[in-house]
Every structure is written in C-alpha cells, then in structure tokens.
Amino acid sequence: MGGAVIGVGIVGLGVISEQYLATLLSAPIVRIVAVADLDAERARSAAERIPGCRALTTGELVAAADVDVVLNLTIPAAHADVALAAISQGKAVYGEKPLAATFAEAAEVMDAANAAGVRLGAAPDTVLGTGLQTARAAIDHGLIGRPTSAAATWVSAGHEAWHPHPGFYYREGGGPLLDMGPYYVTALVQLLGPVEAVSGAASRSRDERVIGSGPRSGESIRVDVDTHLTGILHHASGAISTVTMSFDGVRSTASPIEVHGVEGSLDVPDPNLFDGEVRLHPREGEWRVLEPSAGYADSGRGIGLIDFSTGEGRADGAMALHVLEIMSALSASARSGVREIVSTTVHVPSLVPLTSARDWRAGRTAVPGAGRPPGAA
Incomplete structure (x- = not known):
C-alpha cells in the first residue's frame, strides 16, 4: 500500500x-x-x-x-x-x-x-507519538534495566458531564475499560510485551447517569456496564502490571503510567495524548526529563492510518485483538473471581524512529536509529 x-x-x-x-x-x-x-x-x-x-x-x-x-x-x-x-x-x-x-x-x-x-x-494510535515511543526507546535501550512492573491509572466522573450524547459509553462495548482502557493496555503491551493471564475486580456505583450538557441536559440514561475496574496483567516477559479504569472518581494524582525496572523507573505521559514528558529516575540520581527520541512528532489521531497506509501498520488488527481479549478477560475475571488465561498473543511492532511532521505527512519515516538516543539533548 x-x-x-x-x-x-x-x-x-x-x-x-x-x-x-x-x-x-x-x-x-x-x-x-x-x-x-x-x-x-x-x-x-x-x-x-x-x-x-x-x-x-x-x-x-x-x-x-x-x-x-x-x-x-x-x-x-x-x-x-x-x-x-x-x-x-x-x-x-x-x-x-x-x-x-x-x-x-x-x-x-x-x-x-x-x-x-x-x-x-x-486505534489507538496515540502510542505512536513521541511520548510513548520515547518511553519505549528508554526501555529498549536498557535505561531502567529489566522491567519488572508497571501501573496504569485513569479516573474520571464519567463522560456524561461533557458529551451531548453519552449513552453508548454505558452500553455493551463502552464503560471505562473499553473506552479508555485501549490507550492504557495498548501502552502496557507496547512497553512490556504481550499478556498471558489477567485477574480483575469491578463495580458499578449507580444504574443511571444524568447528561450534563447539550440539548439533552438533565436527561437520565441507564448504565448497563461496570464503571470501575481494577486488574492485574501477567506479561509473557515476567513483568506484572496493574490497571485502574474508572468513571466513579473525580480526580486522581496518580501518574498515567509508571514503569519500574531493576535499575530505574519511568514516569510515562498520558497515553490518550501523543506527546508529553517522559521522566527517568535511575537507581543512582534524580528524576530527569528525557528529550523526545522516537515517535511521530506533532501528530494526532489518524497518524495510525498514515503509518498503516505507508505499509508499516504498527497500529494493526492483531494488536487491537490482543488488547480487546485482555480487557474482555479482565471483565470475565471480575465476574467470576477466577484468573483468566489470554489465548491470543502479538508481536510488538518496531519502534517508530523520531519522525518530523513534514516527513510523516509525506509518507516518509526517518531511518531507524537516525534519531537521538534516549536522554540526549
């Protein structure tokens, strides 16, 4: 293509x-x-x-x-x-x-x-931006040593506060896990590799929500899905990550994603965005910001389709299928109380070289390895 x-x-x-x-x-x-x-x-x-x-x-x-x-x-x-x-x-x-x-x-x-x-x-193709890809480059280059664990957190009061037609968020295929989880779970797979098994717990704070904006403001909508889920992901690499996705909170001070390794920790920016600061704390030293070293610079939603159209296809169906099975297994585990095995796996795609907006708009990707090494100014 x-x-x-x-x-x-x-x-x-x-x-x-x-x-x-x-x-x-x-x-x-x-x-x-x-x-x-x-x-x-x-x-x-x-x-x-x-x-x-x-x-x-x-x-x-x-x-x-x-x-x-x-x-x-x-x-x-x-x-x-x-x-x-x-x-x-x-x-x-x-x-x-x-x-x-x-x-x-x-x-x-x-x-x-x-x-x-x-x-x-x-989608999501946010993981192809400079934020997540720079974090991935740091891990690939051994800046935190062997990754051992990670935590991903997203908490809000629900989309009905701003979306004029939020009903689908509370039907099958919606909820915080299937709506926001793809960004965070895809990021965890990109950083730590495929998942073999999961355990989950879930709850629902109420059976109705009230639309807060637009022509239907004040209208009640029913809730058919769990609105808070916490899970444990067992990666094939041996790393363990935890996820919390919720429409039942108001605010959180937790980092969107933290990744820990035997030689350091990474503070990873919001995977719902394409950029953001990546911070590294090595075993010896202090927190420092890593300069962007990988990813499509100044990109937005649709960059995955451009990557797909040039033949790369880093945001491919196999990744989306694996992530969806992880989330489905988390929901099943939350219902049954039993650890669920994930049957699919995926090959983690190649790192995106640091690529300018001018280049990706023209369908050009930088030569692998041509960008800055992680942490270089």
Missing part, C-alpha cells in the same frame, strides 16, 4: 471525526474521497468541506472503486458490521477502538480479513 496516494472513505462523522480530519487533510499521502453517516445531512455537510469528496451511503462507500481503506469511526456496537461489510468488498479497514464491541465479534472480523487477504488496523 506504500508509495501511491491512498483513497480513504470515512464511515461515521461523530465528535472524533474532526480530530481525524485535522490530521488526514494535512497529509498529501492520503485523500478522503467519500464519507458516510446515518445522518445523511451530516455526511453532505462534511463532504462539502473536503475537496473532491462525496457523500455516500455506507453500502456505496465500501463498494466504491476509489476507496482503498475504509476508516471506521462509528460507535463500538457498529464496528464489526461496518468492518465486515468493507472486508466483503475487498477493502482494507482501519477503525476506532475497540476493534469490535466484543472479543468474539473482533475475532470474526480478524478471521474475515485474513481469509480475504486484506489488511486490518485499529
């Missing part, structure tokens, strides 16, 4: 689509040729803002000859249906997280893509 300009068709034009458009419209390597949405007027309005783009139905879009990749930005409950429709037309698919609302559906999508010989990619 690398080399030529890639025709992209977008299905789903909700809130997140604006962030994708900001990235993709700045990159000549991709061209948005079609958009589709359940709201036909919203699709027409979006198409009018994009040169050479047309508004289609989903069926028309996945069958269009000039669409090389279907970008699936629908709600989680529709991820599998849209992906399977695109795959049936021989299209590559890159989708928002999670890969599907359930692990069974995600496995079906993966099997269909493999059988059809088409590529499958999925």
Whole structure:
C-alpha cells in the first residue's frame, strides 16, 4: 500500500471525526474521497468541506472503486458490521477502538480479513507519538534495566458531564475499560510485551447517569456496564502490571503510567495524548526529563492510518485483538473471581524512529536509529 496516494472513505462523522480530519487533510499521502453517516445531512455537510469528496451511503462507500481503506469511526456496537461489510468488498479497514464491541465479534472480523487477504488496523494510535515511543526507546535501550512492573491509572466522573450524547459509553462495548482502557493496555503491551493471564475486580456505583450538557441536559440514561475496574496483567516477559479504569472518581494524582525496572523507573505521559514528558529516575540520581527520541512528532489521531497506509501498520488488527481479549478477560475475571488465561498473543511492532511532521505527512519515516538516543539533548 506504500508509495501511491491512498483513497480513504470515512464511515461515521461523530465528535472524533474532526480530530481525524485535522490530521488526514494535512497529509498529501492520503485523500478522503467519500464519507458516510446515518445522518445523511451530516455526511453532505462534511463532504462539502473536503475537496473532491462525496457523500455516500455506507453500502456505496465500501463498494466504491476509489476507496482503498475504509476508516471506521462509528460507535463500538457498529464496528464489526461496518468492518465486515468493507472486508466483503475487498477493502482494507482501519477503525476506532475497540476493534469490535466484543472479543468474539473482533475475532470474526480478524478471521474475515485474513481469509480475504486484506489488511486490518485499529486505534489507538496515540502510542505512536513521541511520548510513548520515547518511553519505549528508554526501555529498549536498557535505561531502567529489566522491567519488572508497571501501573496504569485513569479516573474520571464519567463522560456524561461533557458529551451531548453519552449513552453508548454505558452500553455493551463502552464503560471505562473499553473506552479508555485501549490507550492504557495498548501502552502496557507496547512497553512490556504481550499478556498471558489477567485477574480483575469491578463495580458499578449507580444504574443511571444524568447528561450534563447539550440539548439533552438533565436527561437520565441507564448504565448497563461496570464503571470501575481494577486488574492485574501477567506479561509473557515476567513483568506484572496493574490497571485502574474508572468513571466513579473525580480526580486522581496518580501518574498515567509508571514503569519500574531493576535499575530505574519511568514516569510515562498520558497515553490518550501523543506527546508529553517522559521522566527517568535511575537507581543512582534524580528524576530527569528525557528529550523526545522516537515517535511521530506533532501528530494526532489518524497518524495510525498514515503509518498503516505507508505499509508499516504498527497500529494493526492483531494488536487491537490482543488488547480487546485482555480487557474482555479482565471483565470475565471480575465476574467470576477466577484468573483468566489470554489465548491470543502479538508481536510488538518496531519502534517508530523520531519522525518530523513534514516527513510523516509525506509518507516518509526517518531511518531507524537516525534519531537521538534516549536522554540526549
């Protein structure tokens, strides 16, 4: 897929689509040729803002000859249906997280893509930015010695405070684990490798939430999923990490991710963002900030699709499937009280060399090893 300009068709034009458009419209390597949405007027309005783009139905879009990749930005409950429709037309698919609302559906999508010989990619792509990739480079270069453990924490009062239509966050495929967990669990897999087994505990503070903004402000919505989950991840490397994902708190002072090794510790920035400070505390010394040494600089949502389109595919379906199984197993363990074995595994993709925005917009990646070593100014 690398080399030529890639025709992209977008299905789903909700809130997140604006962030994708900001990235993709700045990159000549991709061209948005079609958009589709359940709201036909919203699709027409979006198409009018994009040169050479047309508004289609989903069926028309996945069958269009000039669409090389279907970008699936629908709600989680529709991820599998849209992906399977695109795959049936021989299209590559890159989708928002999670890969599907359930692990069974995600496995079906993966099997269909493999059988059809088409590529499958999925968010989150935040892990390809300079924040997480610089932390990964520090670990790969031995700055903390052998990694032994990590902790990932995300706590909020829930998305209904700001999102005008938050119902899907509280249905199957939502909740803090499936909504925010992909960023943190993907980051942990990138840093410590695949997971073999998990143990989880979960709770739900209430069965209704109240929308706090927009035209439905004051309306109650039902809660069908657990809204607080804590879990333990056993990595194949021998490292152990813990995760806490919650819609039942207000604020937390915990670092988004901490990684500890026998020779030092890393303070890793929020994996929901693309950059941020990486801090290292070696066994002898004090905390110090590491200069960015890897990752796509000044990137945003959609960089994973650009990486995918150039042939790299670091945010691929196999990673998304493994992460979804980890999260599904955590939920199952929370219900049963039994440690769950994770059946899938994944090859951790290669480190992203430090790549400028000018280069990645043109589909160029820096030569591996050409960037700064971790910690160098």
